[in-house]
Amino acid sequence: MTAMTAQTLTGDAKRGGELFQKMKCVSCHAVRGAGGSVGPGLGVKPGMHDSANAVAAAMWSHAVKMWEAMEKAGMAQPRISQQQAADLVAYLAGKVRQDPPGDAARGRKIYEAKLCASCHDQYSGAPEFTRLTEAVSPYWMVAGLWDHGKGMLSRIVEKKAAWQELTAQEVGDILAYLNTRK
Ligand code: HEC
Numbered sequence: 033m034t035a036m037t038a039q040t041l042t043g044d045a046k047r048g049g050e051l052f053q054k055m056k057c058v059s060c061h062a063v064r065g066a067g068g069s070v071g072p073g074l075g076v077k078p079g080m081h082d083s084a085n086a087v088a089a090a091m092w093s094h095a096v097k098m099w100e101a102m103e104k105a106g107m108a109q110p111r112i113s114q115q116q117a118a119d120l121v122a123y124l125a126g127k128v129r130q131d132p133p134g135d136a137a138r139g140r141k142i143y144e145a146k147l148c149a150s151c152h153d154q155y156s157g158a159p160e161f162t163r164l165t166e167a168v169s170p171y172w173m174v175a176g177l178w179d180h181g182k183g184m185l186s187r188i189v190e191k192k193a194a195w196q197e198l199t200a201q202e203v204g205d206i207l208a209y210l211n212t213r214k
């Protein structure tokens with residue numbers, strides 16, 4: 033598994049803006065003005081998409097409906113690398129707000145409550161997050177969502193469970209918990 037600390041990645045807003053065009057996000061979303069209106073405006077409300085955890089949480093929470101919209105539009109879902117996630121965050125946020133440190137103890141409870149623990153173990157066939165070789169970051173959450181989200185969703189449907197929404201704070205807490213297992 034490849035994972036990197038948030039600190040090793042610096043987002044570039046200009047490159048993020050180019051990706052936003054190239055990946056056709058702009059056909060559905062407006063950022064500070066111009067763009068489509070199929071999806072909500074991004075980076076508009078203060079506190080909404082202004083940090084890495086906030087963008088990761090918003091994408092996780094809305095992924096299923098977003099993928100449905102992409103399918104309906106006949107669009108292929110792009111893959112997003114961790115560096116590209118950092119660039120997109122820099123573009124959406126404008127000025128990237130530093131996230132407060134997560135709480136590992138709280139993160140452990142959230143990891144269980146949001147069902148992550150029920151799949152990411154040595155039994156379920158999902159990647160095991162018990163032995164991380166490197167620290168994980170919100171960019172890892174974004175890249176993982178776009179690369180593996182459909183596989184995750186089909187397992188959740190099989191279990192007759194519901195896709196889980198996450199807040200920015202919950203993303204930070206889950207990451208703090210996972211990073212204690214490094
Ligand atoms: C085919 C249309 C479509 C495309 C293309 C698309 N999105 Fe979305 N997106 C949506 C819709 C619809 C929602 C809202 C889903 C919901 O209501 O739960 C959404 C939600 C989001 C959200 C959460 C917004 C919130 O309410 O907090 C983010 C962030 C986001 N998209 C980013 C992106 C990025 C980045 C790209 C390009 C890689 C992209 N989207 C491509 C349709 C699209």
Ligand code: HEC
Pocket residue numbers: 033034143146147148149150151152157158159172173175176177179180181182183184187188191196206
């Ligand atoms: C129902 C089972 C299930 C649940 C619940 C679940 N996952 Fe997953 N997850 C998977 C599977 C399976 C994959 C691999 C998907 C694939 O590509 O087929 C995956 C992949 C991932 C990846 C990508 C890993 C990588 O190597 O890039 C991340 C990150 C991730 N999950 C995080 C989470 C988090 C955080 C939660 C809780 C909020 C969660 N998952 C909940 C089954 C699940």
